[in-house]
Amino acid sequence: MIKVGIVGGTGYTGVELLRLLAVHPEVQLTAITSRKEDGLPVADMYPSLRGRVNLAFSAPDKVDLTQCDVVFFATPHGVAMAQAPELLAKGVKVIDLAADFRIKDRAVFEKTYKIDHTAPELLEQAVYGLVELNREEIKGANLIANPGCYPNTMQIGFAPLLKAGVIDAGNLIADCKSGVSGAGRKAEIGILFSESSDNFKAYGVAGHRHTPETTAQLQRLTSDKVALVFTPHLVPMIRGMHSTLYGKLTKDISNDELQKLFEDAYAGEQFIDVMPFGSHPETRTTKGSNMLRLAVHRPDNGNTVIVLVVQDNLVKGASGQAVQCMNLMFGLEESLGLNTIALLP
Amino acid sequence: MIKVGIVGGTGYTGVELLRLLAVHPEVQLTAITSRKEDGLPVADMYPSLRGRVNLAFSAPDKVDLTQCDVVFFATPHGVAMAQAPELLAKGVKVIDLAADFRIKDRAVFEKTYKIDHTAPELLEQAVYGLVELNREEIKGANLIANPGCYPNTMQIGFAPLLKAGVIDAGNLIADCKSGVSGAGRKAEIGILFSESSDNFKAYGVAGHRHTPETTAQLQRLTSDKVALVFTPHLVPMIRGMHSTLYGKLTKDISNDELQKLFEDAYAGEQFIDVMPFGSHPETRTTKGSNMLRLAVHRPDNGNTVIVLVVQDNLVKGASGQAVQCMNLMFGLEESLGLNTIALLP
Amino acid sequence: MIKVGIVGGTGYTGVELLRLLAVHPEVQLTAITSRKEDGLPVADMYPSLRGRVNLAFSAPDKVDLTQCDVVFFATPHGVAMAQAPELLAKGVKVIDLAADFRIKDRAVFEKTYKIDHTAPELLEQAVYGLVELNREEIKGANLIANPGCYPNTMQIGFAPLLKAGVIDAGNLIADCKSGVSGAGRKAEIGILFSESSDNFKAYGVAGHRHTPETTAQLQRLTSDKVALVFTPHLVPMIRGMHSTLYGKLTKDISNDELQKLFEDAYAGEQFIDVMPFGSHPETRTTKGSNMLRLAVHRPDNGNTVIVLVVQDNLVKGASGQAVQCMNLMFGLEESLGLNTIALLP
Amino acid sequence: MIKVGIVGGTGYTGVELLRLLAVHPEVQLTAITSRKEDGLPVADMYPSLRGRVNLAFSAPDKVDLTQCDVVFFATPHGVAMAQAPELLAKGVKVIDLAADFRIKDRAVFEKTYKIDHTAPELLEQAVYGLVELNREEIKGANLIANPGCYPNTMQIGFAPLLKAGVIDAGNLIADCKSGVSGAGRKAEIGILFSESSDNFKAYGVAGHRHTPETTAQLQRLTSDKVALVFTPHLVPMIRGMHSTLYGKLTKDISNDELQKLFEDAYAGEQFIDVMPFGSHPETRTTKGSNMLRLAVHRPDNGNTVIVLVVQDNLVKGASGQAVQCMNLMFGLEESLGLNTIALLP
The missing domain is CATH 3.30.360.10 (Dihydrodipicolinate Reductase; domain 2)
Incomplete structure (x- = not known):
């Protein structure tokens, strides 16, 4: 089982990761962080998860994410670049759903997002996570920049x-x-x-x-x-x-x-x-x-x-794509946990 | 694998059955009938099923439903009562999502639905499919009257x-x-x-x-x-x-x-x-x-x-309930194929 | 022409008052206050009013509401009770769309809204503005408590x-x-x-x-x-x-x-x-x-x-009712400015 | 007062005409035709008009539209071209909200709408009713082709x-x-x-x-x-x-x-x-x-x-534009009856 951590699980891409990963046959949800909601059961914020996700949010300093195999960042821009270096150094794979590693050109990134890039040394190794155009690179990646929707x-x-x-x-x-x-x-x-x-x-x-x-x-x-x-x-x-x-x-x-x-x-x-x-x-x-x-x-x-x-x-445009990347990075069947059919009507 | 037939797959409870059964690990979708849409691939009407359900609608007279282990009726009131007797006689289980067998009292039924009941002899054996109030009876049933929503x-x-x-x-x-x-x-x-x-x-x-x-x-x-x-x-x-x-x-x-x-x-x-x-x-x-x-x-x-x-x-109020009944009728784990989490937001 | 002031015009009952009063044949919109939006043209916040309402929001201390004939309070609970006494003393009629004067029993009010009532002496004279049950009293009123929706x-x-x-x-x-x-x-x-x-x-x-x-x-x-x-x-x-x-x-x-x-x-x-x-x-x-x-x-x-x-x-449940009261209080035809037909579809 | 007839008042542009014209100060609603709804009070179909429009739908053969000053066609394509010639001959102005007279080139019309044009002699005199690009022509027009939305x-x-x-x-x-x-x-x-x-x-x-x-x-x-x-x-x-x-x-x-x-x-x-x-x-x-x-x-x-x-x-894209044309055709102020403010929120 892959031990998964989620940083910033309170937003829509966060809860969507939870919806997908809670039924993923090879995933063990290990930690979900939120500074603001420390201690709150995830299912209290999202009652759709009642009975299915028993984790509570933890403040970032109360949980050791280096115990995870992979950490997803469902955070505002700027958070992943701060925490990814340490995680990667400890052998934890990182999938960032925000923009921190999407643009290779640091100057363009900083102009676009109006923040300094604090981990520019990672820009080179970050792999752009659009599977259908970039599958082979993703398989060997440790750091994924998940595309914008x-x-x-x-x-x-x-x-x-x-x-x-x-x-x-x-x-x-x-x-x-x-x-x-x-x-x-x-x-x-x-x-x-x-x-x-x-x-x-x-x-x-x-x-x-x-x-x-x-x-x-x-x-x-x-x-x-x-x-x-x-x-x-x-x-x-x-x-x-x-x-x-x-x-x-x-x-x-x-x-x-x-x-x-x-x-x-x-x-x-x-x-x-x-x-x-x-x-x-x-x-x-x-x-x-x-x-x-x-x-x-x-x-x-x-x-x-x-x-x-x-x-x-929220799925192919964000969290589903991220799970698809994770499957590839861990040598699993690409579609594992992603086979539900669209809800129509 | 359970061979499943669906009569009247063009409505919303029909497509919802398809959405659920197409990923059910013990089900083989065998036939879907529609007099009006004979020959039309199901996925042409419901593109959400493209690549996942390859069946086409068949006119009722072109398909032998007695080859199925169970037949769901997602039809207007009156259809199941016409076809159920033959199917039951051949050992095929029947789950009716319409009202034909919901009301035991024939007179009340006929007054309520303003149609004659053509299979009153089945009213007695029909089991009302509300699992949580009626589980044991459902396990042994051959004919289920799925509750109204x-x-x-x-x-x-x-x-x-x-x-x-x-x-x-x-x-x-x-x-x-x-x-x-x-x-x-x-x-x-x-x-x-x-x-x-x-x-x-x-x-x-x-x-x-x-x-x-x-x-x-x-x-x-x-x-x-x-x-x-x-x-x-x-x-x-x-x-x-x-x-x-x-x-x-x-x-x-x-x-x-x-x-x-x-x-x-x-x-x-x-x-x-x-x-x-x-x-x-x-x-x-x-x-x-x-x-x-x-x-x-x-x-x-x-x-x-x-x-x-x-x-x-459409799920617990109709098609999900019906699948829950099917699982019980065939001795499967009650929740098989029903574990997806609600879509929120 | 009736000179009208609106305190707190940024909420939905406020903009609804503006929509109704801007085309009322006997009304001259005179002042709209908002502490936060001082100086902002009303039509910049609500572009639906572009070309129709040329007023800007004024900070409360920059405008003399006693020049008005009537002042509507489209404010949170507690504002009208603070300002109504002075306005009434100067002969300005007051219509409060919030709850300050809806409940005659001060103790019940304070328990319900969890604030002290600072103008309890006005509770007696306030008239409950539900026209069809209270028309005659409204005609002679100086202070209206507009009903909740x-x-x-x-x-x-x-x-x-x-x-x-x-x-x-x-x-x-x-x-x-x-x-x-x-x-x-x-x-x-x-x-x-x-x-x-x-x-x-x-x-x-x-x-x-x-x-x-x-x-x-x-x-x-x-x-x-x-x-x-x-x-x-x-x-x-x-x-x-x-x-x-x-x-x-x-x-x-x-x-x-x-x-x-x-x-x-x-x-x-x-x-x-x-x-x-x-x-x-x-x-x-x-x-x-x-x-x-x-x-x-x-x-x-x-x-x-x-x-x-x-x-x-927002109309009969709030701002339209308030305008209906205003018409009565000023001896106008009750339906003046209120004759538009519902938007269907 | 302008006597107004509406042919085909059961659709959305029809009821929108009614909403606008019922409060227009210079209009007297005279007849509304519908073959299918003959005798049905308009307000029974559209309860938003209860108490405001007392007309009933009339079958076309039961009403003499030549008594009107202007007739609006809120009909499917093909109806106006059949009835306009007689109305125009009797001095009744015609405003067609459908496409019959929008395209001057008969061949292009017939190819586009796949029907024969039965009144091609009127194509020349029909005026395209987009007021802001065509105001002067509209003032003198007897037959208006209201633009598509x-x-x-x-x-x-x-x-x-x-x-x-x-x-x-x-x-x-x-x-x-x-x-x-x-x-x-x-x-x-x-x-x-x-x-x-x-x-x-x-x-x-x-x-x-x-x-x-x-x-x-x-x-x-x-x-x-x-x-x-x-x-x-x-x-x-x-x-x-x-x-x-x-x-x-x-x-x-x-x-x-x-x-x-x-x-x-x-x-x-x-x-x-x-x-x-x-x-x-x-x-x-x-x-x-x-x-x-x-x-x-x-x-x-x-x-x-x-x-x-x-x-x-439905307004500037259809019925409002048509009323704007009518105002011009009858020498009225262009905005008469069109001054209501958008409903926001």
């Missing part, structure tokens, strides 16, 4: 097109929509039910933190200069993410060939569903599951290719 | 009080609230998003079909005459049911004793969570899971006892 | 039955459901979208502040001792309130006579809609309007009478 | 840029999101609450009927060849529309100049709110009102300009 969809959706060199890398548009849980479990007016229900809006159009991360990753796939316009929106639903990706075709290519690019790229992937050309994937078909579904469109057979990508932002 | 909550909530004889059986009030999926997957104006979102209403106050079923079952628990006022309401959420039950205390009893009645009644039950006295269970703590949670209240320590009961109407 | 529905629904003496005053049950806006515009986890959407729960079952207010008002209608069990619930919708009221009949009375009690009680009322016997009023039929709709039921012609009452908690 | 936002958002010639007309992308009421009041599975709540999806990506209408109207604004990619999505909210428009800048232009293009274009418009550069308009700030709000963005000061446009799809 939006970047996940943009990379899976644009990758086959960029690798094949059929679209203009300098003219990518990603019009993305996220459920409200993506904003986290924070006491803020803007995400109150009475403010965000029955409403739709864009936000952060001038610049979102996920743009540099995505651009850097996409750049690894092509020698052309990548330029991305990313527009996030807030949807009145709890879970779910829908990215509508626009690329301009630069090559003469048939629709069948377009479709084949995706089918070949993701052949054999258990968690990527390439739907028939022209389909309309719905976010609800991924709710609570680790599936990402996509479909390719080409309006009027013109020079614009559209890729529609959906996932559950 | 509302009746489930009313019985679990009132039973300990009626059995102990501490409330007035002639003055029961059940103010119940259901998510919209309880109305089924029917093309009707009243359950359109634009009609039922951002709205709340009562319905069927003058008389709902679940009243006779519940009254008859409650009557089995007490020698006093049961009289129940049942008021259903529609909540703008997909899944979830919340019943607020009111009883008038007729005995001098302390709050601790009240609480103990429930803890004793459901001690050891895996799917009934008796929360601390005075708790407020939320429907979302059961979403997608087979758990039913309840809490006891007594305002101002007066003579009114309130029991708050929540469940997922 | 729940109490409004319970009084309108129980009043005809209690006045006629046909139900047991000592056995009233009110099972009430409110949209989330009733919880106000506060940065609290429990009312986040991701916590309260797709969910249903009861709250405050052990004792809600609206119980003493309602009991005291109902007691004015009957010489029998009133005892009320009040159970509030939270519905995943922004606006709307639905109260399901249960009474036990103590007299032999026909359904027609029951219905007539209500039709007579509210004959000529512009904002009370007595629907046909056995109807199911929906909250959405009142959304954004000052209408309250109700319907009477009697299951199985037994001894339980059910009254279903719906209103928009 | 999506086209409204795309035209208002792209017009200043195209007129100024600062973007590439051949590379327009409109990523649009609509509330579910845009799909109408039809008994269809796909728009059930349990299917479209807590979900997000694109639809009609391969080709939506609003593309030819929009392209043709945009083409009137520029001599360059217009090419538009339009991607509609369904949002789990009842009302509201958000269009995210992308254009590629072809001229050197500052952000201040971009903003000024919009402020100049819509200076003095009562129903167009040009928000400060970089704002994020929310659909809820227009709910129930005739306002359209927009904001201009330019990510990283690059060559992509983004215009965010929001409106209530």
Whole structure:
């Protein structure tokens, strides 16, 4: 059994890790830390776990995380970089669900997140945890930078097109929509039910933190200069993410060939569903599951290719992806504990 | 492996059976019938099942259900009574999620459902599938009448009080609230998003079909005459049911004793969570899971006892309950395939 | 033109007052105070008011409210009692949307709200602002205690039955459901979208502040001792309130006579809609309007009478009621500025 | 008083017309037709109108619409073209909320809507009812083709840029999101609450009927060849529309100049709110009102300009726009009856 610690288990990615790991056949939940909730049974905060998770939150100084085999950080940015060095030194694997190790370029990271990086020596060894694009590296990794939820969809959706060199890398548009849980479990007016229900809006159009991360990753796939316009929106639903990706075709290519690019790229992937050309994937078909579904469109057979990508932002977009990485890092079957089917309706 | 057939797999209890049974370790999905959708792959109607359920719907006359070990009926009222006799005669077990066998009194059934009962000879042998009140009978049953979703909550909530004889059986009030999926997957104006979102209403106050079923079952628990006022309401959420039950205390009893009645009644039950006295269970703590949670209240320590009961109407209120019955009928561990944790948030 | 001041215009009852008063033909919005938002244009906080309300919030000490003809308090409990004495002394009328003057009995108030009452001398002259039960007193009032949203529905629904003496005053049950806006515009986890959407729960079952207010008002209608069990619930919708009221009949009375009690009680009322016997009023039929709709039921012609009452908690349940009072206090037509029709769908 | 008839008052644009016209000071509602609901009081179908609209639906053959001054068609496509010729011949003005007269090119119309045009002789005289781009023509019109909801936002958002010639007309992308009421009041599975709540999806990506209408109207604004990619999505909210428009800048232009293009274009418009550069308009700030709000963005000061446009799809996107046209056609103040403020929260 893998002994698992979770730092910062009070947020939505934290409770989602608990939901997945509590039924994972090879995991023993060992410690969950929260400075603020020290002593509180986890199931008192999340009654969905009553009878299933008997741990209580512990203050960080009351628990020895080095006894774990792997520690997940479901924390605000900045926490993992402070604690990872010691854990790694003691042979504990680390999976960070925040952004601390997502951007290799320290200067870009610090400009984007407006904090100093206190463990820059780890940036090199950190492995970007997007399994379908990076599987082999993840298998041997000790430190995982779990991707952001939006970047996940943009990379899976644009990758086959960029690798094949059929679209203009300098003219990518990603019009993305996220459920409200993506904003986290924070006491803020803007995400109150009475403010965000029955409403739709864009936000952060001038610049979102996920743009540099995505651009850097996409750049690894092509020698052309990548330029991305990313527009996030807030949807009145709890879970779910829908990215509508626009690329301009630069090559003469048939629709069948377009479709084949995706089918070949993701052949054999258990968690990527390439739907028939022209389909309309719905976010609800991924709710609570680790599936990402996509479909390719080409309006009027013109020079614009559209890729529609959906996932559950808390599963494939966060905690499910992290568990998928953990499985690989420990030599387990990649899908272990991730086989539940989406809740529909 | 148990060979399972599903008659009428296109509705919400049908797809919920599929979601649960597709990952059940002892089940082999063998046939799903739908006259209207003959030939359509199940996953084309419910893309959440893509890659997980490869069956197609079959017209009833194209499939031999007698090859199954058990057949679930997720059909409108009237279908199971027509097909069950032949199946039972051939040794196939039957679990009916509709009302055909819920009411023992044929006259009451026919008055309530306004159809003739075509298999009255089976009413006697049919076992009412509320596991926690009827476990031993279910183990030996060949024909199960799965309870209605509302009746489930009313019985679990009132039973300990009626059995102990501490409330007035002639003055029961059940103010119940259901998510919209309880109305089924029917093309009707009243359950359109634009009609039922951002709205709340009562319905069927003058008389709902679940009243006779519940009254008859409650009557089995007490020698006093049961009289129940049942008021259903529609909540703008997909899944979830919340019943607020009111009883008038007729005995001098302390709050601790009240609480103990429930803890004793459901001690050891895996799917009934008796929360601390005075708790407020939320429907979302059961979403997608087979758990039913309840809490006891007594305002101002007066003579009114309130029991708050929540469940997922499609799981513990329908398909999960049915799978729980199946497990018992085949000698399996009762919770097999039913251990997923509620999706929260 | 009536010069109007609003103290505490940043909450939901505040912005609702602004929505109504900005188009009221006899009102001149003169001042809106907010200590925290001093200087902020009101329309920056509520863009729905852009181009329609040009005022900015003022710190309380920067504005002379005694220049107003009437001041509305859309504040937390405790503010109006501090400021009302001076305003009243200067001849300014006061309408308090909070609870400061709702309960005549100072001891009960202080026990219920857990604050000292600093203006107990005003309790006597304060008039309870439920127009349909108290119209004449309101016309001559200088200080209005606007009713709580729940109490409004319970009084309108129980009043005809209690006045006629046909139900047991000592056995009233009110099972009430409110949209989330009733919880106000506060940065609290429990009312986040991701916590309260797709969910249903009861709250405050052990004792809600609206119980003493309602009991005291109902007691004015009957010489029998009133005892009320009040159970509030939270519905995943922004606006709307639905109260399901249960009474036990103590007299032999026909359904027609029951219905007539209500039709007579509210004959000529512009904002009370007595629907046909056995109807199911929906909250959405009142959304954004000052209408309250109700319907009477009697299951199985037994001894339980059910009254279903719906209103928009922010209009008839708060700000619309307050404007209705203002109209009466200034000798205007009662419905002035309150004639918009509910937004459906 | 203007005598108004409504053909097809049972859908959402019909009831929205009733909501607006019932309180319009210069309108007398004269007739509402529905073949199916002949004799049914309008308020029985829409209880929000109880006490406010006393008309009943009439079968078309039982009412003489030529007695009206103006007739609105809130019907499926094809009805207005059948009845308009006679009405116009008798001097009755016609406002069609469907598509019959939106596309001047008969062949394009017939290809798009897959029906024959039976009154092609009227296509020439029909005036496209987008007030802010077409005000003078509307004043003198007898036959109005009310714009589609999506086209409204795309035209208002792209017009200043195209007129100024600062973007590439051949590379327009409109990523649009609509509330579910845009799909109408039809008994269809796909728009059930349990299917479209807590979900997000694109639809009609391969080709939506609003593309030819929009392209043709945009083409009137520029001599360059217009090419538009339009991607509609369904949002789990009842009302509201958000269009995210992308254009590629072809001229050197500052952000201040971009903003000024919009402020100049819509200076003095009562129903167009040009928000400060970089704002994020929310659909809820227009709910129930005739306002359209927009904001201009330019990510990283690059060559992509983004215009965010929001409106209530049933008001400015349909019935409100139609009433605005009516006011102009009858020489009334343009905003008469359209001054209610959005319902927020």
